[in-house]
Structure formats: structure tokens, C-alpha cells
Amino acid sequence: MTRVLLENISKVFDKQVTAVSDFKLEVADGEFMVIVGPSGSGKTTILRMIAGLEKATSGNIYIGDTLVNDVPPRNRDIAMVFQNYALYPHMNVYENIAFGLKMRKFSKEEINRRVKKVSVLLGIEHLLTRKPKALSGGQRQRVAVGRAIVRSPKVFLFDEPLSNLDTGLRGATRAELKALHHKLQITSIYVTHDQTEAMTLGDRICVMYNGIIQQTASPIEIYERPINKFVAGFFGSPSMNFFAGRVKFKGDIPCFLIGNDTITLPRRLKTVLADYSDREMVMGIRPESLSLCNFSNKVDNAIGAIVDIVEPLGNRVDIYLTNNTGTKFIANTDTHTKINVQDVLKVHIDPEKTHIFEHGEAGKNITLSDGTLQ
Ligand SMILES: Nc1ncnc2c1ncn2[C@@H]1O[C@H](COP(=O)(O)OP(=O)(O)O)[C@@H](O)[C@H]1O
Numbered sequence: 590m591t592r593v594l595l596e597n598i599s600k601v602f603d604k605q606v607t608a609v610s611d612f613k614l615e616v617a618d619g620e621f622m623v624i625v626g627p628s629g630s631g632k633t634t635i636l637r638m639i640a641g642l643e644k645a646t647s648g649n650i651y652i653g654d655t656l657v658n659d660v661p662p663r664n665r666d667i668a669m670v671f672q673n674y675a676l677y678p679h680m681n682v683y684e685n686i687a688f689g690l691k692m693r694k695f696s697k698e699e700i701n702r703r704v705k706k707v708s709v710l711l712g713i714e715h716l717l718t719r720k721p722k723a724l725s726g727g728q729r730q731r732v733a734v735g736r737a738i739v740r741s742p743k744v745f746l747f748d749e750p751l752s753n754l755d756t757g758l759r760g761a762t763r764a765e766l767k768a769l770h771h772k773l774q775i776t777s778i779y780v781t782h783d784q785t786e787a788m789t790l791g792d793r794i795c796v797m798y799n800g801i802i803q804q805t806a807s808p809i810e811i812y813e814r815p816i817n818k819f820v821a822g823f824f825g826s827p828s829m830n831f832f833a834g835r836v837k838f839k840g841d842i843p844c845f846l847i848g849n850d851t852i853t854l855p856r857r858l859k860t861v862l863a864d865y866s867d868r869e870m871v872m873g874i875r876p877e878s879l880s881l882c883n884f885s886n887k888v889d890n891a892i893g894a895i896v897d898i899v900e901p902l903g904n905r906v907d908i909y910l911t912n913n914t915g916t917k918f919i920a921n922t923d924t925h926t927k928i929n930v931q932d933v934l935k936v937h938i939d940p941e942k943t944h945i946f947e948h949g950e951a952g953k954n955i956t957l958s959d960g961t962l963q
């Protein structure tokens with residue numbers, strides 16, 4: 590059983606740069622945990638502390654049941670795959686994969702057996718005699734993974750391992766990593782700034798911003814029930830739209846006013862919104878929860894808007910719009926709807942799919958505590 594437990598981990602560099610604050614995370618045995626956040630949010634620092642390459646300023650790290658705060662990296666039974674792969678240029682692929690085993694004094698036969706097995710698993714048997722400079726980016730990436738798994742470590746750490754690959758290859762390699770994890774079931778912690786990688790790979794996702802965990806949850810929960818405006822805006826492509834406006838009650842029915850347009854909110858929000866009546870708030874709604882209608886139609890729960898850009902993507906069309914209050918936003922339509930630049934439309938907002946946030950970069954999602962069962 591190898592769970593990884595991080596208890597109240599903080600890291601302050603040079604007594605002044607706080608890279609990570611009060612980080613708490615339990616990664617279950619065999620789980621694939623993704624830590625995601627923009628550049629500078631402290632992701633690499635976390636991984637380096639787990640690997641033992643960096644000492645935490647405070648807090649405890651457990652691997653399995655062992656407190657490893659003072660255990661040196663080589664005794665932590667962890668393998669790390671870096672963004673730049675860090676292969677030895679003067680060694681061929683076989684030697685690169687074998688190196689860690691050699692250092693640990695494995696027998697020649699055992700090394701041979703393991704390197705063969707791993708190279709078959711990763712489809713790189715034909716590359717064993719090549720030097721890294723004679724490999725493509727994707728092949729180097731596989732060698733780096735091979736070098737990590739050949740030791741059968743208790744935990745894998747990945748630091749943006751796909752960032753140096755071009756888009757097509759990145760998608761394919763992502764799927765391979767997922768299949769590999771399915772086969773090996775080794776506890777993995779994977780760091781990325783890419784929300785798509787986080788969504789597709791993670792059993793759970795831990796979202797970081799400025800050294801602080803914003804939310805840890807399953808991909809679907811993160812997408813459908815983001816805890817704050819930062820998490821809401823970080824996931825989805827295109828990302829969630831935000832409209833500044835005001836909460837207003839018509840009798841006991843909660844509404845949200847965006848300029849002169851009124852959206853009637855679900856009654857289940859009555860209680861949570863009671864404290865926010867007449868307050869300036871922000872409504873969040875994803876592009877797929879908007880639908881475009883003729884301006885002349887009578888449509889409830891709609892805002893008026895003008896089309897700025899029409900972007901066909903083959904399977905759908907993204908429509909860039911500006912509403913009456915000057916807010917820019919994006920809606921998706923199917924490819925058969927005829928919409929042109931400068932069209933004036935009504936955009937229907939699905940009230941069931943809205944979130945109401947407090948203002949500010951990480952403004953709280955107050956509609957999460959609406960009493961609905963999860
Ligand atoms: N060795 C270091 N000395 C001083 N500051 C550092 C050091 N390593 C990282 N930092 C700072 O800590 C913060 C988090 O960095 P990092 O963990 O690399 O973020 P990420 O991997 O999410 O991009 C950044 O502000 C970075 O400048």
C-alpha cells in the first residue's frame with residue numbers, strides 16, 4: 590500500500606518567497622493525482638519536496654506509513670520524470686534505462702530482463718542502441734518514462750512530461766500514459782499547467798494558485814461544481830463566461846440582473862441568495878449552456894448581444910459576442926446554425942447551469958451550498 594500524505598506543507602525560499610502554503614493532500618494507493626495550476630503556483634516545488642530534492646519549511650510528508658521528512662531522495666523509492674527528460678547524452682537508450690538499476694547493483698541478467706520488458710511495454714525495443722540525440726521528442730519522452738518504471742518504484746512523480754511535445758503527439762502520449770497507469774496501477778502524482786491534461790488524466794485533480802490549494806476533487810466535480818471563480822475560469826475550452834450584475838428578489842424568486850436583462854434563477858437558490866439581495870455579484874455560465882435565438886423572438890432568461898467573430902471548428906462553431914453592458918463572451922452552436930458577424934441576437938442562459946460568484950479573482954461560488962444532493 591503506497592499512499593502519499595502531505596500534511597500542512599509550506600515552503601518559503603530565502604525566508605521571503607512563499608512558494609507553497611499549508612498544502613494538504615492525501616493520494617490514495619494506486620491513484621493518479623494531477624496537480625494543476627498556472628506557472629509559478631508551486632507545483633514543481635511540491636514534487637521536489639515529495640522526491641526529497643527540497644526540504645519543506647514546515648509540515649510532514651508520508652510515503653506509505655513512513656514519515657520521510659529526513660529520508661534522503663535515493664531511499665524514498667520514488668521515480669521522477671521531468672519536462673526536459675534529463676537523459677544522459679553519452680549513453681544509449683539501453684544504458685539510460687539501465688543506469689538506475691546499475692547504481693543499485695542489480696545483476697546483469699536482472700537488468701537485461703527488466704530493460705527488455707520495459708522497452709517492449711513502451712514500444713522502444715528497436716531504439717535501444719541509439720543515443721538520445723538520434724531520437725525524436727516523443728521517443729525521448731518514452732525513454733524517460735522507461736527509466737522511471739524500470740525500477741518498479743512505489744510512486745511516480747511527473748513534472749510536465751508532455752510540455753516539450755507538439756500538439757498531436759502530446760494527445761497520443763497522454764493516452765499512452767493513461768493506459769500505462771491502468772496496467773501498472775502505481776500511485777502517481779502528475780504536475781501540469783494544462784487543464785486538458787488534468788481533466789483527461791486525473792482520478793482526482795488538485796488545483797493550485799499562488800501556492801495555495803483551491804480545490805481537490807474529481808474532474809467532473811471540478812468542472813460542474815467549481816469552488817471559486819479561479820477554478821471555474823481555469824477549466825473548459827473556451828472557458829466559463831462571467832457577467833457582472835446584481836442579485837434581485839422578485840417576491841421570493843431570486844433573479845440576476847445583467848444590465849436591463851433579467852435571468853430568473855432556480856428556486857433552490859432562494860436561501861443561499863437571501864444574504865446577497867441587491868449585491869453586486871458575478872454570474873458564471875459555460876459556452877455550452879448558452880443558446881442563440883432571433884432577436885425578435887420572445888425569449889425568457891436571455892441577454893441581448895451582437896456577434897463579433899464566428900469561428901467554425903468542424904464539429905461546432907464558437908460565437909464571440911458582446912452584450913449590452915459591454916461584456917465579451919463566447920457561445921457554442923452547431924455547425925448548421927447560420928450566424929454572421931454583426932448579427933444582433935438574444936442569448937438564452939440556462940438558469941440551471943449558472944453559478945453566482947463573489948467578486949475578485951478567486952471569488953467564492955456561493956451557489957455550491959444550495960442544498961442539492963451531490
Ligand atoms: N530555488 C528557488 N529559490 C527561490 N524561489 C524559488 C525557487 N524555486 C521556486 N521558486 C519560486 O517559487 C514559486 C513557485 O515555483 P514553482 O514551484 O517552480 O512553480 P510551478 O512549478 O507551479 O511553475 C515561484 O514564485 C518561484 O519563483
Ligand SMILES: [Mg+2]
Nearest residue numbers: 629632633634
Ligand atoms: Mg514547474
